[in-house]
Amino acid sequence: MKAAVVKGAGQPPVYENFDHPEALAGHHLIDVAASALSQVTRSRASGAHYSSSDAFPFVAGVDGAGRLEDGQRVYFFAPHAPFGALAERSLVPVTNCIPLPDALDDITAAAIAIPGMSSWAALTERARFVQGETVLVNGATGASGRLAVQIAKYLGAGKIIATGRNPAGLESLKRVGADITISLEQDENSLSRAFESHFHQGVDVVLDYLWGPSARSLLIAAAKASAGAYPVRFVQIGSIGGADIQLPGAVLRATAITLLGSGIGSVALPRLLHAVKEVLNAAVPAGLQIATEAVPLADLNLHWGGSDSLARTVFTLGSHE
Known part of the structure; x- marks a missing residue:
C-alpha cells in the first residue's frame, strides 16, 4: 500500500x-x-x-x-x-x-479533531470551566486558537478575549465569538497595560497556545492586576511563541494563579478521546469552522x-x- x-x-x-x-x-x-x-x-x-x-x-x-x-x-x-x-x-x-456523525465529512473531521480537542479538554478537563466565565485565548489567530474561541463560545463563556498578531485574523475573530481582541504587535509596556486592564475586570481561564514572551506578560499582568481577587486558571497548550519563559517567583505568590498543562500525558487518553467525541458531535450543530x-x-x-x-x-x- x-x-x-x-x-x-x-x-x-x-x-x-x-x-x-x-x-x-x-x-x-x-x-x-x-x-x-x-x-x-x-x-x-x-x-x-x-x-x-x-x-x-x-x-x-x-x-x-x-x-x-x-x-x-x-x-x-x-x-x-x-x-x-x-x-x-x-x-x-x-x-x-x-x-x-453522518453530517460531518471526512476532511473536516480529520482537520478539526486534534485542535478542537486541545481547547475542549483544556476547558472541561483541566480548567473545569463553568458557564459564564471569562476566557482569554492567547494565540487565537492560528487554526487551533480560532477554534478555541468558537468552542469557548459554544460552551457558554460569558466573555472571550483573543490575542494574536495578524490584524485581519484578529478582526475576523469577532465574527466567531470574540468580544475583545488584543494585538501582540506592541511594545511590552503597552501590552502589559492592555492585559492588566482586563485582569482588573476578571479573567477566569487563560488558554495559552504560545508560551514565550506573551505568556510571561500575561502571568505578570494577572499578578499585578488581580492581587488574589480573581483566581486565574492558566492552561498551557502550545509553545510556538517560545519553549521557555523566565518568571519571577513573586508572580505565583502575589495572586491565586493555577498553572496547568493540557495535552497527551496531562489528560488520560480516554478523556482526550471523550473530548474529541464531543467536538465531532458538536461540529455541525455548533457551526464550528476550520x-x-x-x-x-x-x-x-x-x-x-x-x-x-x-x-x-x-x-x-x-x-x-
Whole structure:
C-alpha cells in the first residue's frame, strides 16, 4: 500500500510502498480517507515529540477519518506501530475509534479533531470551566486558537478575549465569538497595560497556545492586576511563541494563579478521546469552522514542510484523492 514512510531519525517521510497491516485482536483495520498534517504528526515523525519512537521504518500520522471493515465511518487515533494514519490502510485499537456523525465529512473531521480537542479538554478537563466565565485565548489567530474561541463560545463563556498578531485574523475573530481582541504587535509596556486592564475586570481561564514572551506578560499582568481577587486558571497548550519563559517567583505568590498543562500525558487518553467525541458531535450543530486545504497524499513532499497556522493541510486517500 502507499504510505508516508519515515526511514530514519530526522528524515521527512517519503511517499512509497509499505506492508499492509494484518488483522489483530482488539484492533480495527481501517481504510483511511483523510488525515491532517498536525504539529503532533510532524514532531512525532521527526523524533522530537516525547511520545516518538526510535523504531524505523514506520508510517507517519497520528489520527484521521476512514471506514471500518463493515463500512462504518470513524475517526481514529494512535494507530498500532509501525502503522500510522498517513497510509491507505491502518491498524487501530478498537477503543481509539469514534463513530462519525453522518453530517460531518471526512476532511473536516480529520482537520478539526486534534485542535478542537486541545481547547475542549483544556476547558472541561483541566480548567473545569463553568458557564459564564471569562476566557482569554492567547494565540487565537492560528487554526487551533480560532477554534478555541468558537468552542469557548459554544460552551457558554460569558466573555472571550483573543490575542494574536495578524490584524485581519484578529478582526475576523469577532465574527466567531470574540468580544475583545488584543494585538501582540506592541511594545511590552503597552501590552502589559492592555492585559492588566482586563485582569482588573476578571479573567477566569487563560488558554495559552504560545508560551514565550506573551505568556510571561500575561502571568505578570494577572499578578499585578488581580492581587488574589480573581483566581486565574492558566492552561498551557502550545509553545510556538517560545519553549521557555523566565518568571519571577513573586508572580505565583502575589495572586491565586493555577498553572496547568493540557495535552497527551496531562489528560488520560480516554478523556482526550471523550473530548474529541464531543467536538465531532458538536461540529455541525455548533457551526464550528476550520479552514482546510485538502491535498492527495501523493503530494506529500510538496506540503510536509508547510505551515498550518491559518489552514489545516489534510491529506486525502482513496476516493477523496
